[in-house]
Amino acid sequence: MSLLARTPRPFPTESLFGYVLRVAEQNGYHTPHYLMRLAQIAHHQQQAPSFAAEKFARILGFDAERLRPIAYQAHAGKSHQFKILDHPLGHGFNRGPLRLRAPAFCVRCVAQRGYIDAFWDLSVAIGCPEHRCQVLTHCPHCRSPLRGFRPGLLTCRCGASLSDAHTDALDTPTTELMGVLQAKLHRSPLAEVANSSGFPLPFLQEIPLWAMIQMLQALEVIGAEEWTGRAEEGSAHQQCAGVMGLRAAISALAEWPLGYERFLAKSGVRLINEDGPARLRTLFAQLHGGVFKYRVLHAYIRPLHEAFVQFGLGHSAAVAADPRPRRGVNGSSPACVAPKLPYAQWCAQLAQSFDRLATNQLATTQQLEAGTFRKARARRRLPMDALRGLIDGAPSRRNPAGA
Secondary structure (H helix, E strand, O other): OOOOOOOOOOOOOOOOOOHHHHHHHHHHOOOOHHHHHHHHOOOOHHHOOOOHHHHEEEEOOOOOOHHHHHHEEEEEEEEEEEEEOOEEOOOOOOOOOOOOOOOOHHHHOOOOOOOOHHHHEEEOOOOOOOOEEOOOEEOOOOOEEEOOOOOEEEEOOOOEEOOOOOEEEOOOOHHHHHHHHHHHHHHOOHHHHOOEEEEEHHHHHHOOHHHHHHHHHHHHHHHHHHHHOHHOOHHHHHHHHHHHHHHHHHHHHHHOHHHHHHHHHHHHHHHHHHOEEEEEHOOOOOHHHHOOHHHHHHHOOOOHHHHHHHHHHHHOOEEEEOOOOOOOOOOOOEOOOOOOOOOHHHHHHHHHHHHHHOHHHHHHHHHHHHHHHHHHHHHHHHHOHHHHHHHHHHOOOOOHHHH
């Protein structure tokens, strides 16, 4: 039995919190807070992914299954997993794939459709692929950030209408990747999405949504570092660092693989200038920590990792790539492997790298202290004095080929 006068049905791709707001608005409530009390939903769950959709369904007179497709959490016995439109997002929410407490959306989409799409729940959804505009994050009248608990879909807490809000236009690569992301969320074929920017659609079609979001977030952090470090530019740069970082991440995937190589080269040079030479995984700690170190991702991000290792090998004077093989999810086949060079070619490349490093004694000392060269010697059975001979520019006292 319904406890409300109006109980609209949810749209297949509607945001759960957008649906809650739409129900409150159609029943004449100034805020969804009253519905939360009526449904007895705990305060800490009201804007969290653990929102009890089954409790909310009861006050609508719906079966719990009615809201299951748009719920943010799936239960299986005593375990649970977060999701969006039945795309799994994992068991934790540390990386923030959803922005449930900081709404953002395309005003024109909401006005035309009459509901808020789940696409706008994604933290990486920064623009509208249909109207080629940025999302609205603040009320243009009171300048406050938008809140989920407001009088209506297009009404701010201050009472002002959001219908006439204007947002800046999007560039083509961002527009097209937003289209890819939206099509992936809605399970539409990516082949039908505009792709004049040259994104690797077969690769993006293959990886799951959660992996794509995590990949974009890792690239975003690297791209945003240039902006967050410019404190002298003012707070405006601090606020737009995330958007600019995500745009940099998008440019890394455009014109594949050239865009990715340019992204690594530009970011790598900046990081080397700031922090000095280091191992490749140390320089790109955010990318390694956010993507490459997770074994479950290896089956999906092979092109990304291979290009990453090739970049490290091509810039071996400044960075030391770790060429150890990485196994696939099942552990049976190499899914993300740096090519294993022939022994003679490997030695020649190592000698060339050490010749360049010999001009920088500090970098060489740091490499030796980090154990990088000793690990290389152990993997290839190259004597340590041969390595030191390469560094000193003198002939080695032992023949590496005879090791």
